[in-house]
Amino acid sequence: MNSGFERTSTTSFSGSKVQVRMAKTVFVGDVGVGKTSILNRFCRDTFDDTYRATIGVDYEMERFWILNVPFNLQIWDTAGQERFKCIAASYYRGSNIIVTVFDASNLESLSTCQRWMDDAVGANSVVPIKFLVATKMDLVPQGHQDKIHQLGLRMANLMQAEYWPISSKSGENVELFFRRMAALAFEIGLANEVKEGLTSRNAQLQRESSIVHPSQRDSVNVGQRTSLHMSRCSSCKNL
Numbered sequence: 001m002n003s004g005f006e007r008t009s010t011t012s013f014s015g016s017k018v019q020v021r022m023a024k025t026v027f028v029g030d031v032g033v034g035k036t037s038i039l040n041r042f043c044r045d046t047f048d049d050t051y052r053a054t055i056g057v058d059y060e061m062e063r064f065w066i067l068n069v070p071f072n073l074q075i076w077d078t079a080g081q082e083r084f085k086c087i088a089a090s091y092y093r094g095s096n097i098i099v100t101v102f103d104a105s106n107l108e109s110l111s112t113c114q115r116w117m118d119d120a121v122g123a124n125s126v127v128p129i130k131f132l133v134a135t136k137m138d139l140v141p142q143g144h145q146d147k148i149h150q151l152g153l154r155m156a157n158l159m160q161a162e163y164w165p166i167s168s169k170s171g172e173n174v175e176l177f178f179r180r181m182a183a184l185a186f187e188i189g190l191a192n193e194v195k196e197g198l199t200s201r202n203a204q205l206q207r208e209s210s211i212v213h214p215s216q217r218d219s220v221n222v223g224q225r226t227s228l229h230m231s232r233c234s235s236c237k238n239l
């Protein structure tokens, strides 16, 4: 079972080495919608008006501290250009979070979001956490922003995703959005870890309960109710 967390890197924490939990995030969406700019704003606090197409995929790693626990977001920025689709799609597997981005000043890019999301989700055996991001909000006139939110929310509902309007140029909501991603991934991953722990503990108890002392064999099968106490081997102490 997949807890949702990988633990590949270590960090020094209060003088001792601890393994750092990590979630994989993939950004998808049409060409030029602003995926790379979101990462540039968050990771480097920069913004560039010049468009440079992503070739295949780019990668960033960001460290968060949640309740004093280190947590890494591994972030994959994929190319929107059709010719890179195959390369980009090979990075969808094993995602904890999928972020589908559209350009709020070009609603054509909203119409393709469902397809981007479906493709990325389809590559995963466990459904990832889903976000729909409307970026370039600074280009949308004030009087038109409510309309964008309505359309964005409707699409997000269809996708069962969380909707976030942001601007990489002004920085609006960018930091909050990343904190939300990290917090949600951390919370869900931790809940899965607890569930996994309980499942393996139950399996262990079941295995232990199937160790039957010969003298107790007759007394163990009472219909469907197999008592842990009865079936425990008497030579196994402190279980």
Ligand SMILES: Nc1nc2c(ncn2[C@@H]2O[C@H](COP(=O)(O)OP(=O)(O)OP(=O)(O)O)[C@@H](O)[C@H]2O)c(=O)[nH]1
Pocket: 029, 030, 031, 032, 033, 034, 035, 036, 037, 038, 048, 049, 050, 051, 052, 053, 054, 055, 078, 079, 080, 081, 135, 136, 137, 138, 139, 166, 167, 168, 169, 170
């Ligand atoms: N005004 C404004 N322009 C933006 C914003 N975000 C991105 N842009 C511009 O939009 C263009 C495309 O941005 P990118 O971040 O490169 O788009 P992308 O989705 O990574 O593009 P691909 O790599 O081709 O998939 C660039 O010229 C950016 O400067 C924004 O929030 N506001």
